[in-house]
Amino acid sequence: MSVAALSPRRLRWAVTDALVLTGRAVTHWTRQPVELLIGLLFPVLLVLMFGYLFGGAMAVPGGGDYREFLLPGMFGLTMAFGLEATYTAVATDTARGVTDRFRSLPMARSAVVAGRAGADLLYSAAGLAVILACGRLVGWQWRNGMAAAAAAVGLLLLLRFALIWVGIHLALVLRRPESVMVLQILVWPVGFTSNAFAAPETMPGWLAPVAQWNPLSATVAACRELFGNPGWGGDSFAAQHALALAVAWPALLIAVFLPLSVRRYRRLSR
Structure with missing residues (x-):
C-alpha cells in the first residue's frame, strides 16, 4: 500500500487518539469540580478587583467607560495566565510516569500533546465565556x-492555543511540576508588560518597545478595535497593525513550539 494511501488512515488514527486523551482530561475535571470552578472564577476576581477597586484612579484615553477599556485587557491576560495549568498537567503526567505508559501503547506519537492542547483549549474557552459573561454584568x-466580536474571541483563543504549545514544550523540557514557579516568574511580567493596563508610550524608553511588540499587546489592541472599546492608539507600527500582528504572533509561536513539543515528547526517555 502506498504512503499516500496510508496518510489519511494515520491522520484519522492520530485525531482519534487525541480526542480520546482530550476526553481523559475532561473526565478529570468532572471528578475535581472544585479545582475547575476555582480556575474559572479566578479571572472574575481579577475583573472585580481592577474594575471596582482601581477603576476610580484610571483615566481612559479619550474619555469613555473604564470597564469597556479594561475588559479586553483582562481577556488577554486570562489567556496568558492559563499557561501554568498547562505546564502543571503535562509535567505531572511526565513525573508520575503516565507519559511513559502512553508511549508504550499503540497510539499516535502526537496524540498525547495534541490531546492536552485540545483539552486546555476547551478549558480556556469555558474560562473566556465566564469572564465575558462577567464583563456584561459589570457594564x-x-x-x-456580533461578527467583529466573534473575530475578537477567535483571536483570543488563537493566542491561547499558541501559548498552550509553549507551556507543553517547557513542561516536557523541565518535567517537574514544582518548577511551575519558574514559569510564573516569566508569565506575570510578560502579562503586565503589555498594553493591558498602561500605554506603552508612558513606559521608560527601553521598555516601551518591549510592551509594543508583546504578542499579548497585539491581541489586546486588536480586540479593543474589534469590540469597539477605547484603546491606547499610538503611531508605532505595532499599534497601527495590531490585527495583523494578533494573527502573526500566535502563528509564529505555533509554528515553532508545536513541532518542538512533538519532537521533545518522542525523545523522552522511557
Missing part, C-alpha cells in the same frame, strides 16, 4: 456587531 459591551 462592558461590544459595539461593532
Whole structure:
C-alpha cells in the first residue's frame, strides 16, 4: 500500500487518539469540580478587583467607560495566565510516569500533546465565556456587531492555543511540576508588560518597545478595535497593525513550539 494511501488512515488514527486523551482530561475535571470552578472564577476576581477597586484612579484615553477599556485587557491576560495549568498537567503526567505508559501503547506519537492542547483549549474557552459573561454584568459591551466580536474571541483563543504549545514544550523540557514557579516568574511580567493596563508610550524608553511588540499587546489592541472599546492608539507600527500582528504572533509561536513539543515528547526517555 502506498504512503499516500496510508496518510489519511494515520491522520484519522492520530485525531482519534487525541480526542480520546482530550476526553481523559475532561473526565478529570468532572471528578475535581472544585479545582475547575476555582480556575474559572479566578479571572472574575481579577475583573472585580481592577474594575471596582482601581477603576476610580484610571483615566481612559479619550474619555469613555473604564470597564469597556479594561475588559479586553483582562481577556488577554486570562489567556496568558492559563499557561501554568498547562505546564502543571503535562509535567505531572511526565513525573508520575503516565507519559511513559502512553508511549508504550499503540497510539499516535502526537496524540498525547495534541490531546492536552485540545483539552486546555476547551478549558480556556469555558474560562473566556465566564469572564465575558462577567464583563456584561459589570457594564462592558461590544459595539461593532456580533461578527467583529466573534473575530475578537477567535483571536483570543488563537493566542491561547499558541501559548498552550509553549507551556507543553517547557513542561516536557523541565518535567517537574514544582518548577511551575519558574514559569510564573516569566508569565506575570510578560502579562503586565503589555498594553493591558498602561500605554506603552508612558513606559521608560527601553521598555516601551518591549510592551509594543508583546504578542499579548497585539491581541489586546486588536480586540479593543474589534469590540469597539477605547484603546491606547499610538503611531508605532505595532499599534497601527495590531490585527495583523494578533494573527502573526500566535502563528509564529505555533509554528515553532508545536513541532518542538512533538519532537521533545518522542525523545523522552522511557
